[in-house]
Amino acid sequence: MERAPAHPDVSEFDLQRVLDALVDPVRRSIVIQLDAAGEDIACGSFDLSVSKSTATHHFRVLREAGLIRQHYAGTSRMNTLRRAEMDRAFPGLLDALVRAARRPARR
Amino acid sequence: MERAPAHPDVSEFDLQRVLDALVDPVRRSIVIQLDAAGEDIACGSFDLSVSKSTATHHFRVLREAGLIRQHYAGTSRMNTLRRAEMDRAFPGLLDALVRAARRPARR
DNA sequence: CACATAGTACGATCACCATCGAACTTCGAC
DNA sequence: GTCGAAGTTCGATGGTGATCGTACTATGTG
Numbered sequence: 001m002e003r004a005p006a007h008p009d010v011s012e013f014d015l016q017r018v019l020d021a022l023v024d025p026v027r028r029s030i031v032i033q034l035d036a037a038g039e040d041i042a043c044g045s046f047d048l049s050v051s052k053s054t055a056t057h058h059f060r061v062l063r064e065a066g067l068i069r070q071h072y073a074g075t076s077r078m079n080t081l082r083r084a085e086m087d088r089a090f091p092g093l094l095d096a097l098v099r100a101a102r103r104p105a106r107r
Numbered sequence: 108m109e110r111a112p113a114h115p116d117v118s119e120f121d122l123q124r125v126l127d128a129l130v131d132p133v134r135r136s137i138v139i140q141l142d143a144a145g146e147d148i149a150c151g152s153f154d155l156s157v158s159k160s161t162a163t164h165h166f167r168v169l170r171e172a173g174l175i176r177q178h179y180a181g182t183s184r185m186n187t188l189r190r191a192e193m194d195r196a197f198p199g200l201l202d203a204l205v206r207a208a209r210r211p212a213r214r
Numbered sequence: 215c216a217c218a219t220a221g222t223a224c225g226a227t228c229a230c231c232a233t234c235g236a237a238c239t240t241c242g243a244c
Numbered sequence: 245g246t247c248g249a250a251g252t253t254c255g256a257t258g259g260t261g262a263t264c265g266t267a268c269t270a271t272g273t274g
Protein backbone atom coordinates (compact mmCIF):
# COMPACT_ATOMS: atom_id res chain seq x y z
CA MET A 1 0.00 0.00 0.00
CA GLU A 2 1.46 3.30 -1.04
CA ARG A 3 1.39 5.50 2.05
CA ALA A 4 2.43 8.72 0.34
CA PRO A 5 0.94 8.75 -3.14
CA ALA A 6 2.01 11.24 -5.75
CA HIS A 7 -0.06 14.34 -6.38
CA PRO A 8 0.40 16.50 -9.46
CA ASP A 9 1.37 20.13 -9.02
CA VAL A 10 -1.02 22.81 -10.24
CA SER A 11 1.45 23.54 -13.02
CA GLU A 12 0.92 20.01 -14.26
CA PHE A 13 -2.86 20.04 -14.32
CA ASP A 14 -4.12 18.87 -17.66
CA LEU A 15 -7.59 19.70 -18.97
CA GLN A 16 -8.04 16.44 -20.78
CA ARG A 17 -7.12 14.46 -17.70
CA VAL A 18 -9.45 16.51 -15.53
CA LEU A 19 -12.35 16.04 -17.92
CA ASP A 20 -11.64 12.34 -18.22
CA ALA A 21 -11.92 12.21 -14.45
CA LEU A 22 -15.08 14.29 -14.21
CA VAL A 23 -17.00 12.57 -16.97
CA ASP A 24 -17.56 9.48 -14.86
CA PRO A 25 -20.72 9.82 -12.76
CA VAL A 26 -19.26 7.99 -9.78
CA ARG A 27 -16.22 10.25 -9.69
CA ARG A 28 -18.33 13.35 -10.24
CA SER A 29 -20.46 12.24 -7.30
CA ILE A 30 -17.33 12.05 -5.14
CA VAL A 31 -16.39 15.59 -6.11
CA ILE A 32 -19.91 16.84 -5.47
CA GLN A 33 -20.03 15.22 -2.06
CA LEU A 34 -16.66 16.70 -1.14
CA ASP A 35 -17.75 20.12 -2.27
CA ALA A 36 -21.02 19.92 -0.37
CA ALA A 37 -19.35 18.72 2.81
CA GLY A 38 -16.68 21.38 2.72
CA GLU A 39 -14.36 19.13 4.68
CA ASP A 40 -12.26 16.02 4.26
CA ILE A 41 -14.03 12.70 3.91
CA ALA A 42 -12.66 9.18 4.34
CA CYS A 43 -12.88 6.87 1.34
CA GLY A 44 -15.31 4.61 3.13
CA SER A 45 -17.66 7.37 4.16
CA PHE A 46 -18.84 8.22 0.68
CA ASP A 47 -22.19 7.18 -0.63
CA LEU A 48 -21.09 5.15 -3.62
CA SER A 49 -22.69 2.36 -5.61
CA VAL A 50 -19.55 0.43 -6.49
CA SER A 51 -17.29 -2.09 -4.80
CA LYS A 52 -14.33 -1.11 -2.66
CA SER A 53 -11.78 -1.98 -5.32
CA THR A 54 -13.65 0.06 -7.91
CA ALA A 55 -13.84 2.96 -5.48
CA THR A 56 -10.09 2.80 -4.98
CA HIS A 57 -9.70 3.03 -8.72
CA HIS A 58 -11.88 6.13 -8.90
CA PHE A 59 -10.04 7.86 -6.07
CA ARG A 60 -6.77 7.24 -7.83
CA VAL A 61 -8.04 8.75 -11.07
CA LEU A 62 -9.26 11.83 -9.20
CA ARG A 63 -5.97 12.16 -7.35
CA GLU A 64 -3.86 11.80 -10.48
CA ALA A 65 -5.95 14.42 -12.22
CA GLY A 66 -5.31 16.78 -9.32
CA LEU A 67 -8.91 17.01 -8.18
CA ILE A 68 -8.38 15.56 -4.72
CA ARG A 69 -5.57 15.27 -2.23
CA GLN A 70 -5.23 12.09 -0.20
CA HIS A 71 -3.52 11.48 3.11
CA TYR A 72 -3.74 8.78 5.74
CA ALA A 73 -5.25 9.16 9.19
CA GLY A 74 -4.82 5.80 10.85
CA THR A 75 -6.31 3.17 8.60
CA SER A 76 -8.57 5.71 6.97
CA ARG A 77 -7.60 7.59 3.89
CA MET A 78 -8.87 11.13 3.93
CA ASN A 79 -9.82 12.98 0.78
CA THR A 80 -9.64 16.72 0.26
CA LEU A 81 -11.05 18.60 -2.70
CA ARG A 82 -8.30 20.74 -4.24
CA ARG A 83 -10.80 23.48 -4.90
CA ALA A 84 -8.58 26.55 -4.92
CA GLU A 85 -5.94 24.97 -7.11
CA MET A 86 -8.50 23.73 -9.60
CA ASP A 87 -10.10 27.15 -9.69
CA ARG A 88 -6.74 28.66 -10.45
CA ALA A 89 -6.00 26.23 -13.26
CA PHE A 90 -9.52 26.07 -14.74
CA PRO A 91 -11.59 28.99 -13.49
CA GLY A 92 -15.29 28.35 -13.31
CA LEU A 93 -15.11 24.68 -14.24
CA LEU A 94 -15.89 23.16 -10.86
CA ASP A 95 -18.41 25.89 -10.14
CA ALA A 96 -20.30 25.08 -13.31
CA LEU A 97 -20.27 21.36 -12.66
CA VAL A 98 -21.32 21.58 -9.03
CA ARG A 99 -24.07 23.94 -10.02
CA ALA A 100 -25.21 21.71 -12.86
CA ALA A 101 -25.25 18.68 -10.59
CA ARG A 102 -27.34 20.41 -7.97
CA ARG A 103 -30.31 20.94 -10.22
CA PRO A 104 -32.36 18.19 -11.85
CA ALA A 105 -31.12 16.79 -15.13
CA ARG A 106 -34.21 18.07 -16.91
CA ARG A 107 -36.15 21.23 -16.27
CA MET B 108 -29.13 11.07 -45.63
CA GLU B 109 -31.37 12.55 -42.98
CA ARG B 110 -32.19 16.05 -44.14
CA ALA B 111 -33.88 17.21 -40.94
CA PRO B 112 -32.15 15.57 -38.02
CA ALA B 113 -33.61 15.66 -34.52
CA HIS B 114 -32.36 18.23 -32.03
CA PRO B 115 -33.09 17.97 -28.33
CA ASP B 116 -34.98 20.76 -26.64
CA VAL B 117 -33.27 22.70 -23.88
CA SER B 118 -35.60 21.01 -21.41
CA GLU B 119 -34.09 17.71 -22.45
CA PHE B 120 -30.45 18.66 -22.07
CA ASP B 121 -28.65 16.12 -19.94
CA LEU B 122 -25.40 16.87 -18.13
CA GLN B 123 -23.98 13.40 -18.56
CA ARG B 124 -24.63 13.48 -22.26
CA VAL B 125 -23.08 16.92 -22.61
CA LEU B 126 -19.98 15.88 -20.71
CA ASP B 127 -19.69 12.67 -22.71
CA ALA B 128 -19.71 14.87 -25.80
CA LEU B 129 -17.22 17.40 -24.50
CA VAL B 130 -14.67 14.95 -23.14
CA ASP B 131 -13.54 13.94 -26.60
CA PRO B 132 -10.76 16.25 -27.82
CA VAL B 133 -11.96 16.23 -31.41
CA ARG B 134 -15.47 17.24 -30.41
CA ARG B 135 -14.19 19.83 -27.97
CA SER B 136 -12.10 21.24 -30.80
CA ILE B 137 -15.23 21.57 -32.91
CA VAL B 138 -16.97 23.49 -30.14
CA ILE B 139 -13.95 25.71 -29.62
CA GLN B 140 -13.72 26.51 -33.31
CA LEU B 141 -17.42 27.33 -33.47
CA ASP B 142 -17.14 29.57 -30.45
CA ALA B 143 -14.09 31.35 -31.81
CA ALA B 144 -15.66 31.89 -35.22
CA GLY B 145 -18.91 33.19 -33.81
CA GLU B 146 -20.73 32.02 -36.90
CA ASP B 147 -21.93 28.85 -38.58
CA ILE B 148 -19.34 26.56 -40.10
CA ALA B 149 -19.78 23.77 -42.64
CA CYS B 150 -18.73 20.29 -41.55
CA GLY B 151 -15.96 20.20 -44.11
CA SER B 152 -14.51 23.55 -43.11
CA PHE B 153 -13.30 22.45 -39.71
CA ASP B 154 -9.69 21.74 -38.98
CA LEU B 155 -9.99 18.14 -37.87
CA SER B 156 -7.58 15.23 -37.81
CA VAL B 157 -10.03 12.44 -38.50
CA SER B 158 -11.69 10.92 -41.53
CA LYS B 159 -15.00 12.16 -42.92
CA SER B 160 -17.00 9.28 -41.49
CA THR B 161 -15.52 9.82 -38.06
CA ALA B 162 -16.26 13.52 -38.30
CA THR B 163 -19.89 12.72 -39.11
CA HIS B 164 -20.01 10.60 -35.98
CA HIS B 165 -18.67 13.45 -33.83
CA PHE B 166 -21.12 15.97 -35.25
CA ARG B 167 -23.96 13.63 -34.48
CA VAL B 168 -22.86 13.20 -30.87
CA LEU B 169 -22.62 16.97 -30.47
CA ARG B 170 -26.01 17.48 -32.04
CA GLU B 171 -27.71 14.83 -29.91
CA ALA B 172 -26.22 16.36 -26.79
CA GLY B 173 -27.66 19.71 -27.81
CA LEU B 174 -24.34 21.46 -28.27
CA ILE B 175 -24.79 22.24 -31.95
CA ARG B 176 -27.61 22.78 -34.37
CA GLN B 177 -27.30 21.45 -37.90
CA HIS B 178 -29.05 22.46 -41.09
CA TYR B 179 -28.37 21.99 -44.75
CA ALA B 180 -27.29 24.67 -47.17
CA GLY B 181 -27.03 22.97 -50.53
CA THR B 182 -24.71 19.99 -50.14
CA SER B 183 -23.05 21.55 -47.15
CA ARG B 184 -24.21 20.96 -43.63
CA MET B 185 -23.91 24.03 -41.48
CA ASN B 186 -23.20 23.86 -37.77
CA THR B 187 -24.30 26.39 -35.17
CA LEU B 188 -23.17 26.46 -31.57
CA ARG B 189 -26.23 26.50 -29.29
CA ARG B 190 -24.48 28.86 -26.95
CA ALA B 191 -27.39 30.64 -25.32
CA GLU B 192 -29.33 27.47 -24.71
CA MET B 193 -26.35 25.69 -23.20
CA ASP B 194 -25.67 28.67 -20.99
CA ARG B 195 -29.23 28.53 -19.78
CA ALA B 196 -29.07 24.81 -19.01
CA PHE B 197 -25.54 24.73 -17.62
CA PRO B 198 -24.39 28.24 -16.73
CA GLY B 199 -20.65 28.78 -16.95
CA LEU B 200 -19.84 25.39 -18.37
CA LEU B 201 -18.99 26.39 -21.91
CA ASP B 202 -17.30 29.55 -20.68
CA ALA B 203 -15.00 27.54 -18.44
CA LEU B 204 -14.15 25.06 -21.15
CA VAL B 205 -13.51 27.63 -23.85
CA ARG B 206 -11.36 29.56 -21.43
CA ALA B 207 -9.45 26.46 -20.37
CA ALA B 208 -8.84 25.49 -23.96
CA ARG B 209 -7.49 28.90 -24.88
CA ARG B 210 -4.57 28.74 -22.51
CA PRO B 211 -1.74 26.19 -22.66
CA ALA B 212 -2.28 22.86 -20.92
CA ARG B 213 0.51 23.66 -18.48
CA ARG B 214 1.44 26.97 -16.98
C1' DC C 215 -0.26 -11.78 19.84
C1' DA C 216 -4.91 -12.31 17.36
C1' DC C 217 -8.39 -9.98 15.15
C1' DA C 218 -11.13 -6.58 12.85
C1' DT C 219 -11.11 -2.45 9.92
C1' DA C 220 -9.75 0.27 5.86
C1' DG C 221 -8.02 0.29 1.87
C1' DT C 222 -4.77 -1.43 -2.12
C1' DA C 223 -3.05 -4.55 -5.87
C1' DC C 224 -3.84 -7.67 -9.31
C1' DG C 225 -6.05 -10.14 -13.14
C1' DA C 226 -9.95 -10.96 -15.70
C1' DT C 227 -14.02 -9.66 -18.01
C1' DC C 228 -17.07 -6.90 -20.49
C1' DA C 229 -18.99 -3.04 -22.80
C1' DC C 230 -18.48 0.91 -25.08
C1' DC C 231 -16.60 4.06 -28.38
C1' DA C 232 -13.32 6.25 -31.66
C1' DT C 233 -11.69 5.05 -35.85
C1' DC C 234 -11.61 3.66 -40.60
C1' DG C 235 -12.81 2.30 -45.59
C1' DA C 236 -16.18 1.36 -48.87
C1' DA C 237 -20.56 2.02 -50.68
C1' DC C 238 -24.25 5.12 -50.99
C1' DT C 239 -27.16 9.58 -51.31
C1' DT C 240 -28.05 14.22 -52.22
C1' DC C 241 -27.30 18.39 -54.37
C1' DG C 242 -25.26 21.79 -57.60
C1' DA C 243 -22.81 22.67 -61.88
C1' DC C 244 -21.95 21.90 -66.53
C1' DG D 245 -27.94 13.46 -67.86
C1' DT D 246 -23.15 13.24 -66.05
C1' DC D 247 -19.96 14.45 -62.97
C1' DG D 248 -17.91 16.04 -58.66
C1' DA D 249 -18.41 17.64 -53.99
C1' DA D 250 -20.22 16.99 -49.33
C1' DG D 251 -21.85 13.99 -45.99
C1' DT D 252 -24.00 9.73 -44.36
C1' DT D 253 -24.47 4.83 -43.40
C1' DC D 254 -22.79 0.51 -42.45
C1' DG D 255 -20.02 -2.97 -40.70
C1' DA D 256 -15.51 -4.15 -38.60
C1' DT D 257 -11.76 -3.43 -35.57
C1' DG D 258 -9.04 -2.09 -31.80
C1' DG D 259 -8.14 0.14 -27.45
C1' DT D 260 -9.50 1.85 -23.25
C1' DG D 261 -11.76 1.87 -19.02
C1' DA D 262 -15.32 0.51 -15.41
C1' DT D 263 -16.29 -3.30 -12.85
C1' DC D 264 -15.56 -7.16 -9.79
C1' DG D 265 -13.58 -10.82 -6.57
C1' DT D 266 -9.76 -12.41 -4.28
C1' DA D 267 -5.68 -11.90 -2.03
C1' DC D 268 -2.91 -8.83 0.31
C1' DT D 269 -1.04 -4.97 3.47
C1' DA D 270 -1.24 -1.66 7.07
C1' DT D 271 -3.21 0.12 11.24
C1' DG D 272 -5.64 0.14 15.53
C1' DT D 273 -7.76 -2.59 19.52
C1' DG D 274 -8.17 -5.94 22.99
